[in-house]
Amino acid sequence: MRELFRFFPDSASSISDAVDALYLWLTTVSTIMTLLIFLAIGYFAIRYRRREPGEVPAPVLGSLRLEILWSVIPFLVMLSFFTWGTYLYFHSQTSPKGGMEVFITGKQWMWKIQHPSGPREINELHVPIGVPVNLTLASEDVIHSFYVPAFRIKKDVVPGRLNRVWFQATKPGKYHLFCAEYCGTEHSGMIGWVYAMERHEYEQWLSGGGGEGSMATRGEKLFQQYGCASCHTMETAGRCPSVRGLYGRQVLLRGGEQVTADDSYLRESILNPRAKIVAGFEPIMPTFQGQINEESLLQIIAYIKSLGVEGGEEVEATKK
Amino acid sequence: MSTVPVEPVVEAPRNYLNASYGVKSWLLTTDHKRIALLYLVTITILFFLGGAFAVMIRLELATPQGDLMTPDTYNKMFTLHGIIMVFFFLVPSIPATLGNFLVPMMIGARDMAFPRINLLSWYVLTIGAVISISAAVMGGVDTGWTFYTPYSTTYSNTYVTLMAVGIFIAGFSSILTGLNFIVTIHTMRAPGLTWFRMPLFIWSHYATAIIIMLGTPVIAITLLLVGAERTLKLGIFDPALGGDPILFQHLFWFYSHPAVYIMVLPAMGVVSELITCFSRKRIFGYSFVALSSVAIAILSFLVWGHHLFVSGQSVYAGMIFSLLSFMVAVPSAIKVFNWTATLYRGSISYDTPMLYAFGFIGLFTIGGLTGLFVATMAIDLHVHDTYFIIAHFHYIMVGGTVMAYMGGLHYWWPKMTGRMYPEGWAKFSALVLFVGFNLTFFPQFILGYLGMPRRYYAYPEEFQVLNVMSSAGATILGVGYLIPLVYLFWSMRYGERASSNPWGATSLEWQTPSPPPTENFTVTPVVTEEAYTYSHEAPEHV
Ligand SMILES: [Cu+2]
Numbered sequence: 001m002r003e004l005f006r007f008f009p010d011s012a013s014s015i016s017d018a019v020d021a022l023y024l025w026l027t028t029v030s031t032i033m034t035l036l037i038f039l040a041i042g043y044f045a046i047r048y049r050r051r052e053p054g055e056v057p058a059p060v061l062g063s064l065r066l067e068i069l070w071s072v073i074p075f076l077v078m079l080s081f082f083t084w085g086t087y088l089y090f091h092s093q094t095s096p097k098g099g100m101e102v103f104i105t106g107k108q109w110m111w112k113i114q115h116p117s118g119p120r121e122i123n124e125l126h127v128p129i130g131v132p133v134n135l136t137l138a139s140e141d142v143i144h145s146f147y148v149p150a151f152r153i154k155k156d157v158v159p160g161r162l163n164r165v166w167f168q169a170t171k172p173g174k175y176h177l178f179c180a181e182y183c184g185t186e187h188s189g190m191i192g193w194v195y196a197m198e199r200h201e202y203e204q205w206l207s208g209g210g211g212e213g214s215m216a217t218r219g220e221k222l223f224q225q226y227g228c229a230s231c232h233t234m235e236t237a238g239r240c241p242s243v244r245g246l247y248g249r250q251v252l253l254r255g256g257e258q259v260t261a262d263d264s265y266l267r268e269s270i271l272n273p274r275a276k277i278v279a280g281f282e283p284i285m286p287t288f289q290g291q292i293n294e295e296s297l298l299q300i301i302a303y304i305k306s307l308g309v310e311g312g313e314e315v316e317a318t319k320k
Numbered sequence: 321m322s323t324v325p326v327e328p329v330v331e332a333p334r335n336y337l338n339a340s341y342g343v344k345s346w347l348l349t350t351d352h353k354r355i356a357l358l359y360l361v362t363i364t365i366l367f368f369l370g371g372a373f374a375v376m377i378r379l380e381l382a383t384p385q386g387d388l389m390t391p392d393t394y395n396k397m398f399t400l401h402g403i404i405m406v407f408f409f410l411v412p413s414i415p416a417t418l419g420n421f422l423v424p425m426m427i428g429a430r431d432m433a434f435p436r437i438n439l440l441s442w443y444v445l446t447i448g449a450v451i452s453i454s455a456a457v458m459g460g461v462d463t464g465w466t467f468y469t470p471y472s473t474t475y476s477n478t479y480v481t482l483m484a485v486g487i488f489i490a491g492f493s494s495i496l497t498g499l500n501f502i503v504t505i506h507t508m509r510a511p512g513l514t515w516f517r518m519p520l521f522i523w524s525h526y527a528t529a530i531i532i533m534l535g536t537p538v539i540a541i542t543l544l545l546v547g548a549e550r551t552l553k554l555g556i557f558d559p560a561l562g563g564d565p566i567l568f569q570h571l572f573w574f575y576s577h578p579a580v581y582i583m584v585l586p587a588m589g590v591v592s593e594l595i596t597c598f599s600r601k602r603i604f605g606y607s608f609v610a611l612s613s614v615a616i617a618i619l620s621f622l623v624w625g626h627h628l629f630v631s632g633q634s635v636y637a638g639m640i641f642s643l644l645s646f647m648v649a650v651p652s653a654i655k656v657f658n659w660t661a662t663l664y665r666g667s668i669s670y671d672t673p674m675l676y677a678f679g680f681i682g683l684f685t686i687g688g689l690t691g692l693f694v695a696t697m698a699i700d701l702h703v704h705d706t707y708f709i710i711a712h713f714h715y716i717m718v719g720g721t722v723m724a725y726m727g728g729l730h731y732w733w734p735k736m737t738g739r740m741y742p743e744g745w746a747k748f749s750a751l752v753l754f755v756g757f758n759l760t761f762f763p764q765f766i767l768g769y770l771g772m773p774r775r776y777y778a779y780p781e782e783f784q785v786l787n788v789m790s791s792a793g794a795t796i797l798g799v800g801y802l803i804p805l806v807y808l809f810w811s812m813r814y815g816e817r818a819s820s821n822p823w824g825a826t827s828l829e830w831q832t833p834s835p836p837p838t839e840n841f842t843v844t845p846v847v848t849e850e851a852y853t854y855s856h857e858a859p860e861h862v
């Protein structure tokens with residue numbers, strides 16, 4: 001314990017100072033408002049205290065002008081909270097270009113973390129400072145929430161969908177990682193650490209880990225193992241769509257709709273192929289619901305993504 | 321009506337309390353005043369039960385390690401605390417006790433529009449409570465009061481379905497009470513009591529009844545779906561069965577945000593009565609205070625998405641919900657300003673109910689202002705699901721609703737029982753409550769901003785100091801609730817006899833003996849003036 005009392009957690013991301021500034025603005029306004037009301041009540045309560053039991057004060061009429069004043073002015077001040085807060089929130093939800101990717105799976109009661117180039121960790125996340133880190137969040141079971149107070153970010157990890165969040169660490173250090181959404185018995189044990197490191201230290205750490213190959217190579221193995229390859233290869237191209245160059249492309253569906261082949265689309269295509277059927281193909285793909293866990297799904301998606309890159313579709317894939 | 325000391329009524333010959341005796345005369349009564357007392361007994365028991373769970377929570381959190389109980393037990397403690405306090409205490413609290421007692425009396429009616437439905441609503445609540453408590457006794461529930469899916473539908477192996485049934489049933493009690501209020505207020509007002517002459521207590525109960533009628537069916541359906549998914553494996557919320565867990569959150573908060581106002585609007589009504597009576601003033605800006613209740617009732621249904629800012633909800637949806645959440649703060653602010661302005665040039669006395677009203681305004685202001693923090697999306701990103709939220713809503717629910725409830729209980733105690741409570745003890749305990757409350761919950765704002773997540777059984781050591789403060793405050797708070805329990809009981813027998821109008825108030829319930837006769841008024845009152853006409857002098861302009 002460093003100090004007995006602190007009012008702010010560590011500030012270690014590109015948005016944390018901005019969030020604190022907004023918080024201070026809100027605190028200042030609220031303190032002034034609270035004081036004004038407390039002082040007014042205190043002053044009136046003393047100034048107009050009952051002096052004799054029988055006294056009856058003269059009535060005071062309301063005032064339209066005052067009513068308008070104390071509705072409009074507070075609302076205008078609130079609009080400052082709204083605009084500032086919304087601006088910052090939008091910023092926090094739109095990941096900048098050129099960041100790195102990390103894949104996180106929440107599971108009762110641990111965090112499993114995969115880096116595309118190979119290393120895997122549990123309840124620990126190593127990141128370099130000064131680089132935007134995009135997280136893809138998946139859950140194996142119930143809702144969890146990925147929360148790093150020092151970065152002022154939080155995102156629910158919802159089963160059945162992939163949520164995304166990003167941050168950019170600014171200060172090397174070791175920071176709390178919490179699960180913020182109640183998820184059962186060991187919810188409070190679903191915690192870990194984020195290590196923000198200098199670039200070169202991070203490179204060193206990366207080269208030390210791994211060994212099992214990148215996420216994409218692991219995905220490729222799974223692609224063979226689950227028999228995806230037997231359908232989705234060039235030879236049977238008539239019967240099945242090729243997944244080469246698929247990532248990021250617009251896919252035409254039976255019925256004329258178009259969807260972008262992003263992570264969520266790929267995930268759904270694997271777990272629930274009948275939800276969206278590619279135009280010109282029969283719905284013969286079996287469902288893999290309940291057979292492939294979220295971690296492996298992320299690896300298969302990484303593999304399909306890597307095919308996009310090989311097929312020269314990289315421009316398409318990163319454009320969005 | 322304006323001069324104050326009314327001659328004390330000596331031994332009211334026949335009143336609603338001594339009209340008949342015996343258990344049956346209470347269990348089969350259709351008198352709204354007796355039903356109010358039945359409710360009072362029921363929810364007092366439930367309040368102390370919910371409080372006992374809170375004691376367990378605060379004890380466990382006095383140290384960072386989990387040591388007093390297992391994590392599963394802890395999870396059940398906060399779940400039961402939340403469920404009992406929200407669904408079985410806060411929602412019925414003011415409307416079912418004070419509202420039941422006073423709505424007919426304040427409008428000069430003999431009873432509710434549907435007296436038997438009124439009694440039924442108490443039975444329904446009691447049955448719901450018994451079922452929920454049996455779920456607690458059989459093994460408890462560990463989902464949190466929010467029942468988030470798919471944890472509640474697929475993963476929890478506690479008595480979720482039974483608990484859902486209990487809450488489902490209790491919901492019908494709310495609906496029946498709301499229905500009764502709406503019909504009673506529309507059809508049974510005394511001659512001359514126009515809408516804009518009604519006491520603000522009536523306006524706020526009217527607005528509450530609207531929310532209850534529109535919102536409660538939605539939570540009922542939602543809980544039914546949770547039960548259906550759990551027992552029949554229908555895929556509604558669990559993605560493994562083809563459902564959508566976020567759908568649950570939309571449905572749940574569509575009720576549960578307005579429910580905040582089910583809890584706090586009646587409290588605002590109580591405070592309007594207290595402030596006017598103890599400053600002997602007409603309320604400042606009557607129509608603004610009255611209509612702001614209606615505005616709250618409508619807007620409260622349009623802000624539920626502010627609970628989903630970090631769920632992955634579309635950022636544009638979030639933006640709209642954020643803006644609307646700021647808008648719903650405006651009518652609440654209008655009320656606070658008007659209450660404050662009512663004190664201006666009043667004749668202010670510091671009787672216990674007024675101390676509670678002051679406490680309410682102060683704590684509700686803090687609760688409301690911190691609501692603006694969480695409506696600000698970038699702040700919510702950080703404080704969502706932390707102790708900041710816990711502190712915020714306890715300032716509204718306990719600092720607001722419970723303070724007003726205590727104030728109202730003291731204010732109308734003489735009318736309900738015919739006895740005065742001991743003023744010295746009452747003031748003392750109001751002070752204890754205020755201190756205990758702030759010591760318990762203020763540190764939690766700081767804890768939340770520092771990042772301590774809610775529903776944590778064990779926590780990192782750096783959070784201990786603030787947690788110990790909070791636990792110490794909770795002890796004081798507990799004492800603050802026990803003292804009134806003792807002296808209010810005592811006063812029923814030994815309290816000084818109350819006159820018909822001990823506070824010199826103007827509303828109709830004070831124009832009949834304390835305790836009132838069964839039919840409330842021997843002669844139907846006729847209303848000739850606005851509410852809160854303490855003085856007949858020509859009004860001054862500010
Ligand atoms: Cu959790």
Ligand SMILES: [Cu+2]
Binds near residue numbers: 580
């Ligand atoms: Cu809400």
